[in-house]
Amino acid sequence: MPSLHHPxxxxxRCTVVPHQKSTLVDLKLSVSDLPMLSCHYIQKGCLFTRHHTVPLHALLPHLKRSLSVALSRFPPLAGRLSTDSHGHVxxxxxxxxxxxFFAEARSVHVRDVIGGIDVPEVVKGFFSFDGAVSYEGHYRPILAVQVTELADGVFIGCSVNHSITDGTSFWNFFNTFAEVSRAGMKIVTRQPDFTRESVLISQAVxxxxxxxxxxxxxxxxxxxxRIFSFSREAITELKATVNSYNKKKLTRGNGDIDGAELMGKQSNDKLNGKDNAKLTEMLESLFARDDVVSVVEKKIFSSFQSLCALLWRAITRARKLPSSKTTTFRMAVNxxxxxxxxxxxxxxxxAIQSIPTYAAAGxxxxxxxxxxAEELNRSVTAHDDGKIRSVVKEWEENPRCFPLxxxxxxxxxxxxxxxxxxxxNDFGWGRPVAxxxxxxxxxxxxxxxxxxxEGSGSVDLEVILSPETMAAVESDREFMRYVSKK
Structure with missing residues (x-):
């Protein structure tokens, strides 16, 4: 029985190979893949409750077969990295x-994983290849799956080489793995595309x-x-606040409409359970009217941009930085x-690039x-085809790993x-709980x-901060008013 100190x-441990031999040609790492060689393997997974009388170890052969089938759809995950004589990877x-891997944590319950304020240290034990750097894929497996049996649940965690996958590719594989397990080896969706014909493929070394x-x-x-949860209703309110026109009136031929009226309508919409896109629809409809004489800038900020703006302010405030200190908010963009x-x-x-937005703390x-939100929106909007190509060109002139x-x-x-x-992700016993x-x-x-x-636009943020900064964020009224209470 695992102890509380080492749960x-x-x-x-065993090796699972694809159930069909691969015919895929070698894939050259792109200018988005190569910078990740200095990053740790991605470690993500799902927590499930189980109420079956069949012990999990009896289901392990089934999960191994399912993984074998999924690997046949994703051959690079069953391969290795190789560098040729020219330095191309x-x-x-x-x-x-x-x-x-199969592991046990019989002293750990589902509530222990999701019930506290901070993410418990035991979660780190649900993943293998801890500390592995992606370059090690030259001699280490590209993928490791760990199934951990808890007292009343199971955690399925994947550690996968970051130079081979980004989040989009990772969850495509994870979804396929679950689908094979649930549907009895029948795969009908999410065919990965291994084409290497874009500007991302380069001769740079x-x-x-x-x-x-x-x-x-x-x-x-x-x-x-810590995981901060934001309900659909809270994000709707936040988005309305960010898009508020309280300080400027929208003048039309038969009178004035100000932000307070729009916010009032939005509040009613929220109480009626209507979609949080209603505010955007209302404003865009108003902007389209012929009798609008003067309006403020026609920008509607998304829920995610609104949430990022909230984070930016809260963390900057918590760090107590000098007003002249330049802050950076980086977003990974698909x-x-x-x-x-x-x-x-x-x-x-x-197929991701990092978009920085800079502003003085003051x-x-x-x-x-x-x-x-407007500063973040400007950076994201400007990151079009031309900007992506310029970032590729700049990297080709100075190839380097990503300074994370x-x-x-x-x-x-x-x-x-x-x-x-x-x-x-339903492996046959229901959706994940976390x-x-x-x-x-x-x-x-x-x-x-x-x-x-719960879906419907709700969001969880996994936030990593120094202890003193986290404590200050937890006391930040502007931030915490939108966080769901446990």
Missing amino acids: VTVIS FSVSDDSGADF LKVPPGGPKVTFNVNEPLRE CRQRLSPKLNPYYFGN EVLSRDLRWC GNFDGASITIGSSPRFPMYD VRSGRANKFDGKISAFPGR
């Missing part, structure tokens, strides 16, 4: 296989130091990790649909949420996405956005 015990689908690149942040930094021509939505690999705090971390104490980096289908991540790629200021389990 997770690995019982077994490739994903080689050689059917070497993925690692499969990334020079790697002897022994391979290392992570660029302090892995031993003391940190707190380039698949921003490129021209567009990539397949299920393009397999990394400006972030002296302006309002709308101003912060908070080097100046004033940075925030947000990744993942509330649009990822994290809860569309999504959690491991120790990988975590530093002060790292945020990951997850969909809320």
